[in-house]
Amino acid sequence: MCGIAGIIYRQPELYKNLGIDLLQLIQPLETRGPDSCGVGIYSNSVSHNVKILLFATEQVAWEEVKKWLQNQVQVIKFDVIGSGRRIIIDTTNQALDLAEFKHHLATHFPQIHLMSIGHLLEIYKEVGTAENLFQKYQLKDFSGSHGIGHTRMATESVVDTYHSHPFTSAPDLCLVHNGQISNYYKLRFFLEKKSIEFETNNDSEAIAHYIRYQLLQGFSLEQALQNLLNDIDGTYTFLVATSDKIALVRDKFAAKPAVIYETPEMIAIASEYRCFLSLPHYNPNAKISEPDAGEIKIWSTNNTQQRTFSNQRDSVLTLGSWLIANS
Amino acid sequence: MHQTIPQQIVIDCTNLTTREINQKLKALASEGISTKLLNPAGRHNLAVGITQNIIISIAGPVGYYCGGLSDNINIEVFGDCGWSVGENLMSGNITIHGNASANAAASAHGGKICILGNAGPRAGISLKGATLIVSGNVGYGSAFMMQQGCMIVCGDAGANLADSIYEGAIFVGGEINSLGADAKLELMNDTDWQLLEQELSAFNISARDYNFKKVICAKRLYHFKAKDWGNY
Known part of the structure; x- marks a missing residue:
């Protein structure tokens, strides 16, 4: 069990509520995941600015990191x-x-972990409660167009900050997952052969890398997720967020839960219905629904129309046959 | 905490733990007093493990396992419900005036569970003798490994209906996306229509308004033979 949650607003006036709404939505899910909590928030930014979040538990010569960066680019903060x-x-x-940049960090500062990078995305995650996380990073004050959150009950790998969700694999891309990936090792082997470096032993990281790999092949997010339904085996309900979208994917067996709350103002997704009741502006007339088995739903910030796809399709990509051939 | 109305006790769930609520319900059941629960707020495990006759009315949506592991109860929920409503019910009635999430009536041995709305995936999974009535649609993999009992769906059934079913019958009024392994369609007979009319009339539903189809076990895979591998 894990808890996943996501919010995407239909009205920019509500962006200021993102931090508090996300906390309210994710907090009830601690019963599903008491180990750690994490959020990926897409907040306002100047178009040419890039936000980088670095994390380390050990001593780091931060001044040297700063100097190296200043030699490359203009550092504002x-x-x-x-x-x-x-x-x-x-x-x-x-x-x-x-x-x-990643190579430099890996060679000279191996103790530093790149939490997130992007124009909009900021990832904060930590072992412990949602309240602690939000307090420590003052996330209640965060505003933004959309965000996703996760409470983790570890089943596949150790409990620490690095193995907590969300996972990111590219700028402005992050993912929260509830479930287990059955063909994780084959998937990881396949992706590693494509020169993708894994930073943790968490199976959810493989999904994030898989999506990035698909996007790099030229597939749209929709196509990438359709391919994923055929290529990734196991139980999963996950949310993947990009700079302007949130997508919800549910495996073909509908093994893991998700409930969708929809009003003219916003869309919220959570593992359990009761989470919506704690939203500060809870609307009792909201449309409540659940995604079907093998369903993909995508919402975007600039076009609030929702797009839904079904799963009944054969694999178009080589991975499926590659996995069989190598099994 | 609770105010007394003749013959009915009202319990506000807001400031009570689930264990406190269930303990109160058990105590009231032993005295045969009917109860109304206010503000269930999508909470899990409400009215679970009650083995004496009681009438419970729940005003609002409930979470997982509502009425599960109970015997001889009568629950009405005015709202939606989460996973596994009436799981392992032994006898009694559970009526949901709303939609149900996954696993409605999972492995229920007896009694009747009625969803007056849609039910999610795996409705009636491993049903062991209870009757499950759904006035709307059921989702993917419903009646998986059903062993006994009856499932009536007025709307459509999702893919893989009645996969690996042993015994019992499923009646579907709408479209069946696909049948699972070892399930087959059977012609409806007069007894079947009588049963449907009898069961559905309680909800003012006329069975003849629907084109009911009957699904039972084909019994081709009762005994495993390696040559049948492809059929699983």
Whole structure:
């Protein structure tokens, strides 16, 4: 069991409520996941700015990280946040080479973990309660267009900050997952052969990498998720967020729960119905529904129309046959 | 905490733990007093494990396992319900005036569970003798491994209906997306229509308004033979 939750607003006036709404939505789900809590928040940003969240539990020579960054790009902010740093860079004149940055971190500061990077995305996660997490990073004050959250009950890997959700695999992309991936090792082996580096032993990380890999192949998010339904085996209900979308995917057996709350103002998704009752502006007339087995739902911030896809389709990608051929 | 109306006790769930609510219900059941629960707020495990006759009316949506593991109870829920409503019910009635999530009436041995709305995936999973009535649709994999009893669905049934069913009958008034392994359609006879009319008239539903189809076990896979592997 784990708890997942997501919010996407239909009206920009409500963006200011994101932090508090997300906390209210995720907190009841601690009964499903007492180990850790995490959120991925998409908050307002200047278009040429990129936010980088770095995390480390050990001593780090942060000044050297800052110096290296300043040599590459224009650093606007380098704030202490918890035991990490929240950095804002201006990429107007010079873009950050993400691969090189990651390589530099891995070689010179292996103790630093890249929590998130993107124009909008900020990921905060930690072992312990939602209340602690929100207090520590003052997340209640966060505003934004959409966000996802997770409470974890560990089944597959250790309980620590790195193995907590959300998982990210690309700028402005993050994922929260409830379930288990049955073909995790094959999937991981396949992705590692494509030069994708795994940072944890959590099976959910593989889903995030799989989606990134699919997007890099030129598939749209919709197509990527349809391929995923055929390629990823196991039980899963997950939310994946991008700079302007939240997608909900439920496996073909509908093994893990999700409930959708829909009003003219917002859409909220949670593992259990009771979470919606604690929303500060709970609307008793909201449309309540559940995704079907093998269903994909995608909501976007600029176009609040929802798009739904069903699963009845054969695998179009090589992974399915590759997995069989290599099993 | 609770005010007394003649013959009925009202319990406000707001400031009570689930254990406190269930203990109160058990005590009231032993005295044969009917009860109304206010503000259930989607809470799990309400009215679970009650083995004496009681009438419970729940004003609002409930969470998982409502009325589960109970015997000789009468529950009416005015709202939606979560997973596994009436799981392992032995006898009595549970009526939901709303939709039900997954696993409605899972492995229920007896009694009647009525969903006056839609039910989610795996409705009537491993049904062991109870009657499950759904006035709307049921989701994917319903009646999976059903062993005994009766399931009546006025609306449509999702994919893989009655997969690996042993005994019992399923009646579907709408479309069946697909049948699971070892399930087959059977012609409706007069006794079947009588049963449907009798069961549905209690909810002012006329069985003849629907084109009911009957699904039973084909019994081709009762005994495992390696040559049948492809049929599973």
